[in-house]
Amino acid sequence: MKSIGCLxxxxxxxxxxxxxxxxxxxxxxxxxxxxGAWQQAQRNAWYTPFAQxxxxxxxxxxxxxxxxxxxxxxxxxxxxxxxxxxxxxxxxAACDSGILVRLDWSKIAPREGFLPGAARDCxxxxxxxxxxxxxxxxxxKSEPPTSVLALxxxxxxxxxxxxxxxxxxxxxxxxxxxxxxxxxxxKVLATPQGVDRAFAKLDxxxxxxxxxxxxxxxxxxxxxxxxxxxxxxxxxIQNPIDHEHAPFKIVWDNExxxxxxxxxxxxxxxxxxxxxxLAYVAQPENNARLGVFIPxxxxxxxxxxxVPKDTLPKLPTAPDHMKAALPIDMEFWADYxxxxxxxxxxxxxx
Amino acid sequence: MLLVAPLFVLLLLSFCxxxxxxLARAVYDPTMHDALPRTAAAxxxxxxxxxxxxxxxxxxGEDLQAAKQNDTLYNLAKDLNNLLPxxxxxxxxxxRGLSPDRPLTRAELTALDPFxxxxxxxxxxxxxxPSFTTGYLxxxxxxxxxxxxxxGAVPPDQAIYRAIFARTFAIAAGVTLITLVLGFxxxxxxxxxxxxxxxxxxxxxxxPFWTSILVRTAAWTVxxxxxxILNELLLGLHAIDHPIDLMYTRAGLIIAMVHIQLPFTxxxxxxxxxxxSPSQMRAAYSLGARPFAAFxxxxxxxxxxxxxxxxxxxxxxxxxxxxxxxxxxxxxxxLIANFISNYINIDLNWQMAAALSFILLxxxxxxxxxxxxxxxxxxxxxx
Numbered sequence: 001m002k003s004i005g006c007l008x009x010x011x012x013x014x015x016x017x018x019x020x021x022x023x024x025x026x027x028x029x030x031x032x033x034x035x036g037a038w039q040q041a042q043r044n045a046w047y048t049p050f051a052q053x054x055x056x057x058x059x060x061x062x063x064x065x066x067x068x069x070x071x072x073x074x075x076x077x078x079x080x081x082x083x084x085x086x087x088x089x090x091x092x093a094a095c096d097s098g099i100l101v102r103l104d105w106s107k108i109a110p111r112e113g114f115l116p117g118a119a120r121d122c123x124x125x126x127x128x129x130x131x132x133x134x135x136x137x138x139x140x141k142s143e144p145p146t147s148v149l150a151l152x153x154x155x156x157x158x159x160x161x162x163x164x165x166x167x168x169x170x171x172x173x174x175x176x177x178x179x180x181x182x183x184x185x186x187k188v189l190a191t192p193q194g195v196d197r198a199f200a201k202l203d204x205x206x207x208x209x210x211x212x213x214x215x216x217x218x219x220x221x222x223x224x225x226x227x228x229x230x231x232x233x234x235x236x237i238q239n240p241i242d243h244e245h246a247p248f249k250i251v252w253d254n255e256x257x258x259x260x261x262x263x264x265x266x267x268x269x270x271x272x273x274x275x276x277x278l279a280y281v282a283q284p285e286n287n288a289r290l291g292v293f294i295p296x297x298x299x300x301x302x303x304x305x306x307v308p309k310d311t312l313p314k315l316p317t318a319p320d321h322m323k324a325a326l327p328i329d330m331e332f333w334a335d336y337x338x339x340x341x342x343x344x345x346x347x348x349x350x
Numbered sequence: 351m352l353l354v355a356p357l358f359v360l361l362l363l364s365f366c367x368x369x370x371x372x373l374a375r376a377v378y379d380p381t382m383h384d385a386l387p388r389t390a391a392a393x394x395x396x397x398x399x400x401x402x403x404x405x406x407x408x409x410x411g412e413d414l415q416a417a418k419q420n421d422t423l424y425n426l427a428k429d430l431n432n433l434l435p436x437x438x439x440x441x442x443x444x445x446r447g448l449s450p451d452r453p454l455t456r457a458e459l460t461a462l463d464p465f466x467x468x469x470x471x472x473x474x475x476x477x478x479x480p481s482f483t484t485g486y487l488x489x490x491x492x493x494x495x496x497x498x499x500x501x502g503a504v505p506p507d508q509a510i511y512r513a514i515f516a517r518t519f520a521i522a523a524g525v526t527l528i529t530l531v532l533g534f535x536x537x538x539x540x541x542x543x544x545x546x547x548x549x550x551x552x553x554x555x556x557x558p559f560w561t562s563i564l565v566r567t568a569a570w571t572v573x574x575x576x577x578x579i580l581n582e583l584l585l586g587l588h589a590i591d592h593p594i595d596l597m598y599t600r601a602g603l604i605i606a607m608v609h610i611q612l613p614f615t616x617x618x619x620x621x622x623x624x625x626x627s628p629s630q631m632r633a634a635y636s637l638g639a640r641p642f643a644a645f646x647x648x649x650x651x652x653x654x655x656x657x658x659x660x661x662x663x664x665x666x667x668x669x670x671x672x673x674x675x676x677x678x679x680x681x682x683x684x685l686i687a688n689f690i691s692n693y694i695n696i697d698l699n700w701q702m703a704a705a706l707s708f709i710l711l712x713x714x715x716x717x718x719x720x721x722x723x724x725x726x727x728x729x730x731x732x733x
Binding site: 211345 | 507
């Protein structure tokens with residue numbers, strides 16, 4: 001009798017557990033993002049206020065596998081993420097392969113209100129960030145570098161330099177350092193000779209490079225003095241400067257400007273809520289709020305007036321920083337990315 | 351038998367089936383077959399190798415139109431790109447420029463983009479169209495189908511996997527050897543000590559064994575980096591003038607891997623040593639054997655099963671290393687698992703990941719079979 005009672009209790013508990021998500025289903029939104037200081041900033045600027053406003057529960061996943069995760073979920077017909085944050089190049093590729101929802105902009109915001117290229121068929125821009133150079137002022141004391149291209153000058157700045165382990169950005173910088181004018185970079189890179197030229201330039205510093213993969217690594221590389229200088233996403237360097245008084249300095253000339261994007265995987269279990277979240281983030285005053293927590297600029301044109309005064313000079317889009325800036329060409333990377341990444345990985349392995 | 355049935359079912363469902371399903375991707379890929387049905391039929395009708403005639407081009411044009419309509423164009427382009435680098439942008443650009451009104455001709459398309467007049471292109475399409483393809487498996491060992499229909503080597507600047515398989519096996523063998531040299535005397539010491547000292551030493555071996563690989567790898571980063579504990583110590587002792595580079599080098603990778611693998615080699619050796627009574631060695635001495643002869647003829651044969659088991663365990667585990675090379679090794683120290691992970695997570699080319707996994711599994715099983723044949727699987731003492 002006792003054991004039957006026990007079984008009954010377990011059955012009740014099991015039923016309760018099974019029933020619980022069903023009852024709570026309308027109230028949750030699951031987001032997968034890249035973690036670190038950036039996700040922390042998103043949480044402060046958007047997740048928490050949005051969840052409070054709607055009285056819902058916000059689930060967070062941290063992953064660096066972005067699109068691979070979405071592809072696995074969609075192919076298995078078991079989608080658990082409602083919204084995912086990704087790079088623009090990935091959005092274009094994934095959109096073509098049909099694993100993302102083609103966005104209905106009438107449910108979000110007017111498409112023309114975004115910066116050029118920030119409102120895509122399958123992805124909405126979240127913020128603008130810069131790929132910049134950073135150094136530790138305790139290490140580089142005399143003759144500070146003035147351009148990202150200092151990466152390629154091992155005579156004046158000897159020692160290891162950190163660079164992201166991807167083809168994008170590095171190939172552009174290599175061509176610029178080899179004398180290609182900024183507005184010609186993608187034209188040259190689209191030719192086989194241009195690609196050879198970029199890799200030949202990278203060859204000259206290959207043995208001096210420490211490769212990083214996660215956005216949190218560059219500040220660590222600088223703090224541990226593992227490198228003399230490193231490429232980085234500007235926010236990941238500004239945060240330790242602002243909050244921990246780290247002796248880091250950002251070099252803006254020849255920065256590359258990119259958007260972070262947000263997408264909805266096909267089969268998202270809470271599609272309406274996902275659209276509401278996108279609409280929330282696209283409101284000018286909300287879009288500008290991220291800049292309070294991490295110095296990434298808004299992608300909605302009307303949001304500029306809401307950006308706090310002291311944040312403006314730290315943004316990658318500040319007029320001073322834009323002098324030799326190169327906006328990344330996402331169509332180029334969607335078309336050529338796979339081959340260039342393959343070549344880059346083969347080059348790395350040799 | 352019935353009692354182990356649940357375990358078998360669990361293994362089958364959660365281990366064997368998913369692995370088989372993933373490995374099947376290396377040879378089964380219906381994407382191109384589904385996206386190019388008309389081209390496939392037209393190609394069957396014209397069996398000559400090389401660039402086909404207008405009938406195939408017309409069918410190809412219709413297939414591209416259809417693929418553009420139903421969102422399969424990109425997957426088609428990506429798949430063809432896997433077999434033939436640079437194909438992706440040609441497919442997408444051609445499809446964008448197609449006019450739906452009239453059938454495509456060979457002269458027109460090859461004038462628009464000479465890519466379509468190359469026999470290598472059509473060789474790749476011919477090989478990709480069947481749902482079952484050997485292209486990925488061949489690519490995983492630096493081979494490909496040539497336009498003539500035979501198997502040939504890929505261009506030297508794209509041939510990397512044989513070198514990486516060789517590197518993976520060489521590093522695994524090196525780490526195994528070092529753990530054996532370090533572990534054997536330690537195992538002997540542990541087996542011949544008694545009481546609390548032995549228990550304490552065993553705990554020192556087991557403590558890192560229970561710590562996660564990620565944590566231990568991160569700890570090695572702290573120890574090995576330029577401003578790390580090791581360099582600071584050596585600088586402080588004036589043993590070196592400049593910090594030595596250990597992070598992102600082969601040496602650093604091997605140090606970290608040896609540390610992680612040491613218990614795997616040591617414990618089977620230790621457990622086989624424990625079963626040997628010290629009186630056996632004394633008996634050998636009393637019968638006139640010199641210490642080395644006694645060790646070689648009495649002791650070593652009895653611990654060999656443990657040594658073999660420990661080495662095999664370490665060697666096979668090393669073949670799958672991923673985290674440690676990624677964090678401690680440099681670009682030239684990445685092992686095959688890092689490339690598999692890159693294909694899965696970054697390139698989304700799961701066919702290639704499956705093909706590389708298949709080759710790795712086949713090599714490992716082959717090696718295991720040779721090993722088992724040479725030394726006897728029943729003589730191996732795993733625990």
